[in-house]
Amino acid sequence: MSWNIEMPDAVWLSGDSPAHEIQEFVNEVADCKEVAIDTETTGLNISKDTVLYWSVAWYRPNGSTVRACLRADLLYRFEDIFHEKDRNWIFCNAKFDAHMCKNTGIDIDGEYHDISVMHSLLYEEMPHGLKEMTAQLQGWKWRGFTDTFGKVDRKDPKWIQNALITAEKENLALLTEYASNDAFGTLENYRTLKAQLQEAGTWSLYPELYGNLWDLFKKVEVPFTKVLWKCERAGMRVDLGYLSAIEGPVKMEIEKLERELVRMRGKPVNPNSTMQLRQWFFEELGIKPTKFTKGGAKGVKEPSLDFDALTALADDGVTAAIALLRYRDLTKLYGTYVIGLQDKVDQYSRVHTRFNQDVARTGRLSSSDPNLQNIPSPDNDKFKIRKAFTCEPGNCLIVADYEQLEMRLLAAAAMEQDMIDIFLKGWDIHMGNASLVFGLPYEDIANAKKTDKKVKEGLLPESEMTEYVHKCLYARQAAKTIGFGLNYGMGAKRLAATLGRTVEEAEALIDQYMSRYPTVKQFFKDSTNTALEYGYAFTILGRRRFLPGIKSNRMVDRSRAERQASNLPIQGTAADVAKMAMIRCDEANLHDRFGWHMISQVHDELIFEGPEETVDDVIPIVRECMMHPLPTDLAVPLTISIGKGHTWVDAK
DNA sequence: CAATATGGCGCG
DNA sequence: AAAGCGCGCCATATTG
Secondary structure, eight states: OOOSSOOOOEEEEOTTSOHHHHHHHHHHHHHOSEEEEEEEESOSOTTTOOEEEEEEEEEOTTSOEEEEEEEGGGGGGGHHHHTOTTOEEEESSHHHHHHHHHHTTOOOOSEEEEHHHHHHHHOTTSOOSHHHHHHHHHOOOOOOHHHHHOOOOTTSTTHHHHHHHHHHHHOHHHHHHHHHHHHHHHHHHHHHHHHHHHHOBOOOSOTTTOSBHHHHIIIIIHHHHHHHHHHHHHOEEEOHHHHHHHHHHHHHHHHHHHHHHHHHHTSOOOTTOHHHHHIIIIIISOOOOOOBOOOOTTOOOOBOOSHHHHHHHHHTTOHHHHHHHHHHHHHHIIIIIIIHHHHTBOTTSEEOOEEESSSOTTSOOEEESSOTTOOOOTTTOTTOGGGGEEOOTTEEEEEEEESSHHHHHHHHHHTOHHHHHHHHTTOOHHHHHHHHHHTOOHHHHHHHHHHHHHHHTTSSOGGGOOHHHHHHHHHHHHHHHHHHHHHHTOOHHHHHHHHTOOHHHHHHHHHHHHHHSHHHHHHHHHHHHHHHHHSEEEOTTOOEEEOGGGGOSSHHHHHHHHHHHHHHHHHHHHHHHHHHHHHHHHHTTHHHHHSOEEEEEOSSEEEEEEEGGGHHHHHHHHHHHHHOOSSSOOSSOOOEEEEEESBTTTTO
16 A cells, blocks of 8 residues: 555546546546646656656545546647646646646646645745655655666666556556555645645735735746746757867866876876875875865864865965866866756757756755756856857847846845945945945045056056055955855955955954944844744745744854844845746746747846847846836846847857 | 765856 | 855765
8 A cells, every 4th residue: 555544546547448437537627726737757858758647636526535647648638728827737846747748749828836836935944845745744655656666777768667658557556546646645735735825924025915925825936937937948059069169178188187187196196086185185295284174974074175275285386286276177167067068958959957946945046957057157267168058040148137136135125325325326336335334435446446457458557556546446345245245144254364354354344344334234133133033034025934043052053044044035035036027027928029038047147038130129128027026116226237149158 | 786975166 | 164145066985
């Protein structure tokens, strides 16, 4: 028995079933407004695999429950129902099932209610998989795929479909039971989670709109799931020629560095092996470790050879450290991006990432398979991987970025009028902060920046770099580092190290900053007090994060919770803003009007692709949607920098 | 053999 | 590493 509870009998239906049975079943689904659905597929690839079997479950008006397993050939009998726009479907991992259905030729046009997303709003630290959440919420356990269908050869790419198709032939009851469990569990969890979300009060700036977590789910996350599905579906065009062209040169350079490192050591070394490197540097060369690793579960701290440590060694004249830094740089690029990316490209030269809606505790997205949110920035990447992200012939890209989004949200949340004024005047925020905090005229700082640039370009003599110019530049750098760092709760030690100053100086800088912006200081204090009082930190739309560590007696835990309590309202609200902007862009219906697709998001940056002819029609619409994402505008304008071009680099 | 842990590092 | 927040992926080493 798969379940440790009473279950309704599972129904099996296929195209071979009697016509009247099928028709009765279709009719009953048509009358039901909330249906849970799950797919069994040929595999897990969202751009290739298709549905083999699918299961549905719903509650009858009389209180009984139906669960059934159907063969994929019956999907087409439900097409009219799938095409209803106001129908409520319930899934676990909705985008996956919708991809599988689409790959099988079925568009699901109704609303996608994803119980993993629901679960993530309530239990952000727990796993959101069906099995795990069912065990947690219902106390039920059931057998997994391999436990049900026996040992399989996972190296065979067709292992999933082989197991399922064999089961249909040889043990139909087992297949029916297994598959319909998933839809049934999804339905039961939905009922539980819906009640819990409705009960879950929250604090948002718009209580009449988002008074509890169910409001947030239904009004924001549900439409968002479908927006993300469309982004995943569209994918992003990759220039394989570009990647293969840099593959050779990068590899050659890596091999050259490998030989160089072996020569330096005088015996073989695998530069990817931290163990061998420690042996070499700390035992053979007798270098004294200055930095240690964090130490994992066992808490064993080993001498570190990361970027900071190697840079320090390089400065001390250890030539192997220089070579190793270059080696690291290139192998990272090669393995993760040049090779890794090519493996993920589909038959149309497009990559389809997964935008995960239920991972980040702040409500941000994450991106995986491949991760399109950590592609190297062209400033730091001499091979310009981002140039490989391009568009179809006749199309172009739009790249639209929020400018200093988190800093603006901080100013608005803290109601720091002087900082707000900097944004209203259109000033550079770091220069503005430097001016106010360190009492230097804004113009002088701006001019210092220009002078520095010209001297670097050789347009002005070195003598222009007066002590005062340096002072202005340093003020801007300090203001910038503090501005970013404070959002994350950076301490004086780290600030001192980053700026190359003493700890006392760093403390003084933080003091100066905080006393010039007292409401910012108050905002951080209020954030931790809110977490202390309610146990949670909140975003502007009422997404919340549970922070039990805020009351811990252990300093490390409590301090971390305090930093998270301060950061969540900013990072999480930025995520809310991006999310709402994407929903607004989707509602603008760029596809039907202009042939444009939204294709990617990198936290504060949206990317679109469409025909060149209409690009100038689309740009102002995107800007408008992004500037006003929330029910009301904030005290700070949200400005967008927007560009067009044929690659990710050119469009920025 | 696969799954997990660790160090390291890419992004906002 | 440092009271720096939030992610995912690579390679190696270890564990089962």
